[in-house]
Amino acid sequence: MHCCIAAAEMTLPRRIVDCHHHFLAPDEPFHATLGALGAPAYTAEQYAADSAGLPIEKTVHIEALADDGAGEAAYVDALASRGACKVAAIVANCDLSAPDAAAALDKIQAASARVRGIRYILDYDGPFDGECPTHVACKAHATDYLRDASAAAAFERGFALLAARGLSFDLQLCPAQMEAAAAMISRHPGVPVVIDHMGKPWRLRADGGAADAAELAAWRKGMAALAALPQVSCKLSMLGVAVPGWPAGGAKEELLRGLVLETISLFGARRCMFNSNWHINGAVSNSDAGDVPSDEALTMASLFERFHGWVAHLGEAEREALFAGSAERFYRI
Template sequence: MSSGSRYPREVVDPHHHFIDTANNSFQSFFKSLAGDVVFLPSQYTNDVIEPLRKIGVNVYGTVHVEAMPNDGADEVSWVENMPDANYVKAYVASCDLTLDNVEEELVKVVNAAPGKVRGIRWILDCVGKFEGGKTATHPATLRHDGIDYLKSTSFERGLAQLEKHGLSFDLQCAPIQLVESAAALFGKYPSLKVCIDHLGKPRRLLGEDLLEDGSVNANNTLDSAEVEMWRTGMKSMAALPNVYVKLSMMGYAIPGWTRTPERQALLKSLVRETISMFGVRRCMVAWNWHVNGAVSDGDGASNAGPDAVELLEKFMWFFEGYTEEDQAWLFSGTAKEFYRLG
């Protein structure tokens, strides 16, 4: 943090998305899920960069993360050629690692923005069939509905190609997958850098945000079984020195967490527990920004969510008692190191 300021001097946002399903043919899968959605660099500037700048916080740079495109190279090229996206310093691109021609696809993705594609993500949340959102399975897995890629030999074959191309892997999966397969799989590749997305995605730990009558859910007792499964999985991943984690999309864990002091305190405890497992140099703050604060925070789990400055304020509270050096790692240093941002 700068002298005399309670805010960090700079931040890196290592996870956000641009979307234009109304005009991009390569986003037809996303369009089939959500219809016409438009979120472009100018909107990110207005929502995140400018509000933070006004309170004296510089956004050093960002990492654009894939948003379920039909073709990862097309998405990277689209962002790379937008002049008002010059703050994007790196990409986490889409690639289905089970493809027979995965080597060819990885080369194509890397060449879409030479020197800037740092990693690959293929959303893996799978606890069975999607069933219209009743399960913890992400709609992205409708592309392979009910198949757990983390248990797939073809996925591992593709994963093994990443180091050759200097690529990391962003892991988005359900906590039970961390327990059952992720640690064993990624432990076999100690030189491959892996970043767990979105706090490891514990799901609705207090239940739904709102009750059927529209009132706020007053439950403040965490789902002990879900928390313990998440904790077991995260501890197994934290034991691997090549694994990092993003502190992001926290409204998936506790939808509408900003509504009450009790929810905020519970979330603070989860964030600090995560940092205690991995250490500050393997944790990074991320805004996950797209569409608006509620969608970025909860992925549809609530209509409430913090704006960019409010989220920063909450993180400053979460990190009370941490040294300025530790906070600098959380807000920028870890992301710079992981994604090699210079």
Template structure:
């Protein structure tokens, strides 16, 4: 089964997403106006199935109430049993009642992991201060607890934080980690990509880290097959196909291409011998889904 390992859904009547409904606010991934509407399973599934996908992993996307979002996603999954879907939820790993929160999430059969964003983009990070998680002992304890419970951690960060983050993750070896968006190489100059590749070695050296080929359009809406070729090649070289998985990051990446164009580019760039792993096998193992 082919699996899209990173996408979002939202029903603006069911769950509140303050960031999504903010008007006139430019984000690091561009102007969100075109996606400030419901994006439901039927629309996503139509695009994904047309490219051969048969299941997916829903990633939390900044809901006002993470548990409400997770419960809504659970309902969607139950209503579409012929589309296998796992989910990664938002949970503040520094929360004093973390055990109770994780109990509530793990009562939902689709929950496989948690995500708490460490870094989005240099400018936004400077405002939010989210990078400070790496210096918080409670964050490390939360990572360790998640792993002990069999939950994975989806890691979104920027290259500048990779070495520091690797030192934290090394202290939570039981926790399986999915590196979102290939580590967000935001500087697409030759020097920027060289630095990203160098920094990423700290993460690829950790056996618990798997890399997602996702979100590559967020920092370059004019990407081409050739422009992202070195990113895909470097991820495969450092992690190997058994630790790389494809994710569309839709509908966010619909700001830079349609689904068919994105999937086609990835099929072209990933060697055919690696398709089974990158487009399904890796995600099935990582998120505990039927292959």
């Protein structure tokens, strides 16, 4: 029994649309960055084994630091076409700030009819050092595409191309960037946006201290600005970034469950979606770093059981939205 969840409630959802997971092919040119980082391969067959027994009806493949968005999309599309996976939608990588963004989007959409959206990782809050919220994907360009005026203008020009193409945007950012993101998104109501990983509040200690209070204040202010925009939804995943070690239970899980329920209350269940972020193993899927001992035993089944237990008090329609319906609507699958 965990602190938040009675044993009787440790059940799985009726059905799942896993709207955020990754295949890793570091030996392929389109995943050269993953190869340089020393990432292991993670295949469709491994995902099938890790998700065996779960009521997953379809999935959404999210780009994995792809150096060639079209190449990665074509690779995943081929897997889906031959029945190796249940991928119904693909979110591809595209540098929307680039002068040739329109041509790149043409190539990506030509690569697969399953492409539904774009992700370009944006979480930048100073030089990458592994300790601050800046993502390793931003290390090379070291640019804040949401708050730096010149860079933001270039990015917004590319972002504006998505509406006419029927593409959504997966927004991965850090709390300090949220208000700037909300201002930009408000100017483009025709682009559906989903926040990745609950907006990534950063490494809360669950100790009631000043550091947690400051981080949560920034996160809450930014999330409120984004939730006020009806075209914005939110994914609930990779929650070990927010509260490292939460799978061990106790105060950390209590804090995280409260933040998840707060997010659902803010956006509504129809604009929130649980997902696995699965790649490599449970520890990496939970936090990217994969360095918290309590995460090592986390399986995809136990992850979804915990998620389901957190929302057991909600109505059936809300739970259906959180685990399947919201993702189906957002990604048009």
